[in-house]
Structures are given as structure tokens and as C-alpha cells.
Amino acid sequence: MLILGIESSCDDTAAAVVEDGHRVLSSVVSSQDDIHSRFGGIVPELASRRHVESIIPVVDGALKTASVTIDDIDGIAVSRGPGLVGSILVGLSFAKAVSFVKAVPFTGVNHIESHPLAAFLHEEDSHEPPRFPFVSLVVSGGHTTLLLMESHTSYRILGQTLDDAAGEAFDKVAKLLGLGYPGGAAIDRLARTGDPASVQFTRPYLAKGNLDFSFSGIKTAVLTHVRGLDGALDGKTAGDVAASFQEAVVDVLVDKALWALEATGSTDLVVAGGVACNSRLRARLSEAAKKEAVRLFIPPPRFCSDNGAMVAALGYHQIKKGMTGDLDMNAMPTWEGF
Numbered sequence: 451m452l453i454l455g456i457e458s459s460c461d462d463t464a465a466a467v468v469e470d471g472h473r474v475l476s477s478v479v480s481s482q483d484d485i486h487s488r489f490g491g492i493v494p495e496l497a498s499r500r501h502v503e504s505i506i507p508v509v510d511g512a513l514k515t516a517s518v519t520i521d522d523i524d525g526i527a528v529s530r531g532p533g534l535v536g537s538i539l540v541g542l543s544f545a546k547a548v549s550f551v552k553a554v555p556f557t558g559v560n561h562i563e564s565h566p567l568a569a570f571l572h573e574e575d576s577h578e579p580p581r582f583p584f585v586s587l588v589v590s591g592g593h594t595t596l597l598l599m600e601s602h603t604s605y606r607i608l609g610q611t612l613d614d615a616a617g618e619a620f621d622k623v624a625k626l627l628g629l630g631y632p633g634g635a636a637i638d639r640l641a642r643t644g645d646p647a648s649v650q651f652t653r654p655y656l657a658k659g660n661l662d663f664s665f666s667g668i669k670t671a672v673l674t675h676v677r678g679l680d681g682a683l684d685g686k687t688a689g690d691v692a693a694s695f696q697e698a699v700v701d702v703l704v705d706k707a708l709w710a711l712e713a714t715g716s717t718d719l720v721v722a723g724g725v726a727c728n729s730r731l732r733a734r735l736s737e738a739a740k741k742e743a744v745r746l747f748i749p750p751p752r753f754c755s756d757n758g759a760m761v762a763a764l765g766y767h768q769i770k771k772g773m774t775g776d777l778d779m780n781a782m783p784t785w786e787g788f
Contacts, residue, residue, distance in 0.1 A: 455762025458541030459533030466758035471766035476515035498536035527765020530558030531782030591617035609661025644689030
């Protein structure tokens, strides 16, 4: 079964063709970083307009790369939320229109729920997927969530952010240090030049064993520290601050993922979302997995950040279960539980 996956929940327009929920035939992403970088963050109206301009070329590119036509597609999956309502509506409206014209089923998926399904994606013949039930840590710009994935289409929320998500904290600290937007990759690069033990930022664990997250406090701690430098923020000092901040966030993410494994009895951990591209997080998770005998699955960076392939992977299983949509389906910018 060939599924066309469409993702437009935030600032990237993406489409992919995936076979049987796991084999990626194509994945095309059009970034909007050049538009939003000058504003230091995403401007929803500009994001929506660019999606309108990009959706047809991106889908066309995905079909051509997969060497198929729209008539070969057996179903369409599209992000229904959570996210920016204007952005979501572009992809959702396009999916509904193609579904109607071509008489193929479509399904609306939860963007956050689709991230863990990236662990099942591959482009080669051999691939070992995670075993259900598994714990998934989804870390992105808008969400930091721990899920217990019970099947491809069912999950239980174990913990989530109470305020700023990890990715949001990275962006705000990057702006504070004058690194521009998007901030995650900039912090990652700068942190490699600094000493992660130079500034002792408090780790926001909330309580031992608590699986929720809170990163607003550490963001404020960085602001207070930088102000205390009285303008003496040179390259070396900025590197130390970036490394110390990053280490504090990574400590919390790694520890809480391990706590979730302990609480559920699972030995499989999937980490996905844009922040899963962070090199320090990936390294620390690998170290912890070896020490604790955990089977760790971190998709390649192209499948960690927003993409259409993960949407198609979840959509495949929803369509197989009859979880299809009607033409009156609406966007869900806020999704219950997220």
C-alpha cells in the first residue's frame, strides 16, 4: 500500500511516499528558515502563505522522486494538529481535495503521535523496529512529551511539558546569546566550544520520578546569568553558557526517559522530534542505553524533524484500521492531552 504523507503543521512543507508504513520511497521538505530567521521566530501568517506556495511543488517532487503518479497512491495521510491552524489547514485542504477527486481514502493524524513512528522508517531492506510497548520521548519546538506506545495507533501520555518545551528553550537562549533563529542547531554548534561544567544551572527535575517537564526556569536562569556578566559576553563565555545550558537540558531529558522505562518496564526507547537532532543528546542517550541495557532507536535527523514520511507511516496503520476522514474534518491546532 502506497501512502502519500503531507505535513504542514508549523513552518515546513513536507510530503513523502511510503510503502506499507515503513519503506520510504521519497521524502521532500521545503524549509521556511529563510523567511522566519529575520523575525527571530515563526510568523504564523507568513508560514501559511508559504505553505500555499509550496504544497503543490513539494507533493509533485515527492511523487516524482518515488517514480509514481498520484494515480498510484492508495491513501493520503495529513497532519491534522496540533500546530498553527493556518498552516494545518493548507495541508488538510489539499489532502481532502485530492482524496475527493481521486476517490482514495485519507486520514488526519496527530503530528506528535506520528513522531515515534519515524523509528519504523527505512530505505533499505533490512531494519529492526522497536517492540511494543515502548517508551517514546518526543522533543520538538512546541512539545516535550513522554509516551508509552502500546501499538502503532494507541498510546498513553506519561509526561509532558508544563511550560516551555525543550526546543522552545533552545530557541530563546539562542536569541539571548545573539545566535539567531532557528536556535537548536546554533546552540549545538556553539556548545562544542564551551565547558559544560563552567556554569552550574539547576536541573529542573520537579521531583524524583516525576515525568513532566519544565524548562522556563532554566531559560530565566540563563538570562539572569548573562545579565550578571555586565556585557562581558565574549565568544568563549558564550560557548561556556551554551554548553552548560545544553548539558542541563540534556541531563533532564535523559534521566526522565530512563525513569519512564523503569516505570513501565519497557526496554525499548524511541527518541524523535527536532531536538533529537542535537548531537550531545544523541551521544548521552547512546551512553545511557549501553549502561542500562536499553534498546535505543533514534531516527536519522531527516526523519526527526518534521517530515511527511512519519505522517504516512502512522496514516498507513490508521487507514488499515478504517480510521479514515470525511470532507468535513477540521484542523485541531490544540489536541486534547497535548
